[in-house]
Amino acid sequence: MKKICILFIMLLLTISTAFALSKPRWDVRPVKVYIPPNHYYTHLMKNAFLQWQDKTKSAVWFVFVNENKQKDAHITVHFVEKNVNCEKENAIGCTHIQTNDEDFYVHNDIYIASKTTRNKIGKNGKPEKIEVPISSEQVYRVMLHEIGHAIGIHGHSLNPNSIMYAYSNNNDNNPQTITEEDIQFMHNVYR
Ligand SMILES: [Zn+2]
Incomplete structure (x- = not known):
């Protein structure tokens, strides 16, 4: 019985360590971002990055690189007509993530x-x-x-008012926002 208990505790420890380690994040600051210029989404996208930065500035912050430094970018934004790169064909956006063995991001692509x-x-x-x-x-x-x-929230929030909820509520009167919970999550990721 004692053996089983110890085994069980060890198993629990292994599982909790696995979860604790499974937090993809950036180990570089600032995170270099490339947004295609002269697109009608360019300004909006930049504002979205700045809003995250404003809320989480002690965790992650950005610098925008121009076209000739595009290859140095950590996050590359792609504006496309239809999202053929996403799993769901009617998705408005999706993010492709590449991590290394230590769970640090290597390069992420955002498709809008x-x-x-x-x-x-x-x-x-x-x-x-x-x-x-x-x-x-x-x-x-x-x-x-x-x-x-692209900056650290791998899964989805269960709160329908969160911007990280799995579905867009598409309600302009009660829009989803970056909640305190989302910010706290980010701070935990980068603690
Ligand atoms: Zn999502």
């Missing part, structure tokens, strides 16, 4: 689309996909969400 598709029943009664534009308010929230993934 200007159009998404929605399923609709067509005139012939068959389902069809229609392209729908995305409001700048909604795309800004997606930008904040994807940056959250």
Whole structure:
């Protein structure tokens, strides 16, 4: 019985260590960010990074690099018409993450689309996909969400009011925001 208890405790310790270590994060500061210039999303994206920086400045902060330093960027933003790079075909944004053995980020890519598709029943009664534009308010929230993934929040919040909730609530009257909980999570990641 004693042996089983010890084994059980050891197993618990192993599991909790695994969780504790599984916190992808940056070990460089500032994090260099490349945002394609002269796009109608450029300014919005920059603001989204600055909002995260403002809320978490003691944890992670950024510098924006221009085109000739693009290869030095730690996070590269891509503006695309439709997000063929994402797992879900109607996703507005997604983030591809590369980490090393120590769980530090190596390079992250954020993809932001200007159009998404929605399923609709067509005139012939068959389902069809229609392209729908995305409001700048909604795309800004997606930008904040994807940056959250690119700087240390691997999973999703269970709070529907959080910007890190798995789904966009698409409610401009009650928009999802970076919550105190999200900020605390970031500080824990970089503690
Ligand atoms: Zn997400």
